Amino acid sequence: SQQGEEDPQALSIQEGENATMNCSYKTSINNLQWYRQNSGRGLVHLILIRSNEREKHSGRLRVTLDTSKKSSSLLITASRAADTASYFCATDAMDSNYQLIWGAGTKLIIKP
Amino acid sequence: ETGVTQTPRHLVMGMTNKKSLKCEQHLGHNAMYWYKQSAKKPLELMFVYSLEERVENNSVPSRFSPECPNSSHLFLHLHTLQPEDSALYLCASSQGTSLSTDTQYFGPGTRLTVL
Numbered sequence: 001s002q003q004g005e006e007d008p009q010a011l012s013i014q015e016g017e018n019a020t021m022n023c024s025y026k027t028s029i030n031n032l033q034w035y036r037q038n039s040g041r042g043l044v045h046l047i048l049i050r051s052n053e054r055e056k057h058s059g060r061l062r063v064t065l066d067t068s069k070k071s072s073s074l075l076i077t078a079s080r081a082a083d084t085a086s087y088f089c090a091t092d093a094m095d096s097n098y099q100l101i102w103g104a105g106t107k108l109i110i111k112p
Numbered sequence: 113e114t115g116v117t118q119t120p121r122h123l124v125m126g127m128t129n130k131k132s133l134k135c136e137q138h139l140g141h142n143a144m145y146w147y148k149q150s151a152k153k154p155l156e157l158m159f160v161y162s163l164e165e166r167v168e169n170n171s172v173p174s175r176f177s178p179e180c181p182n183s184s185h186l187f188l189h190l191h192t193l194q195p196e197d198s199a200l201y202l203c204a205s206s207q208g209t210s211l212s213t214d215t216q217y218f219g220p221g222t223r224l225t226v227l
Contacts, residue, residue, distance in 0.1 A: 031213055042116070042202055042218030043155075088155070092212035099168065099212065102155040 005103050012109040019076045021106040023089030030092050032072050037086045084110045115139040118203050118219035133188040133222045135203030142208030144186040149200040193226045
């Protein structure tokens with residue numbers, strides 16, 4: 001069953017604005033990862049946040065994790081046209097040592 | 113780019129054909145994965161290999177047959193597919209020390225169309 005659900009499904013903003021995407025999940029996790037996928041290509045890992053962490057930064061990316069609400073957010077600051085992509089969250093599955101459970105993704109469009 | 117290559121990039125096949133997808137990773141990883149990505153659906157994990165042994169098979173129909181001859185290569189053999197099998201097939205690899213925590217490195221995918 002689907003663990004992560006991203007919100008919104010699609011987001012269109014002007015270049016330079018900040019973009020925020022959210023991910024909710026159902027069960028307890030050890031970690032949550034965010035990935036980016038350019039159209040028709042493979043996924044690229046962005047950041048991993050562990051369940052005992054609340055916030056993590058990487059360049060223009062800021063990820064937060066609220067385990068009490070079972071949710072995470074990905075903030076991209078000062079967006080660029082090259083940030084246009086789909087963004088996915090993935091959580092580890094407590095009943096499997098091998099799987100990541102993926103959401104359906106947020107499609108982000110940055111308008112020049 | 114990411115150290116994981118997939119061939120072919122595009123494949124069109126009839127329902128009676130037999131074809132194979134190939135994945136190669138140049139990262140020295142010990143785990144490899146096959147995923148199916150259909151439009152507007154979450155990634156579906158198909159198979160996981162760790163140290164060349166299959167450790168996960170997510171109830172995938174037998175018309176999909178994986179093969180991992182060594183830790184750098186992964187194949188997906190296809191036969192008598194259905195039109196609903198049309199999708200982007202992604203290969204990934206990870207170090208394999210802790211599969212549910214490892215960062216996964218993806219190939220560019222094979223866009224498969226079944227007529």
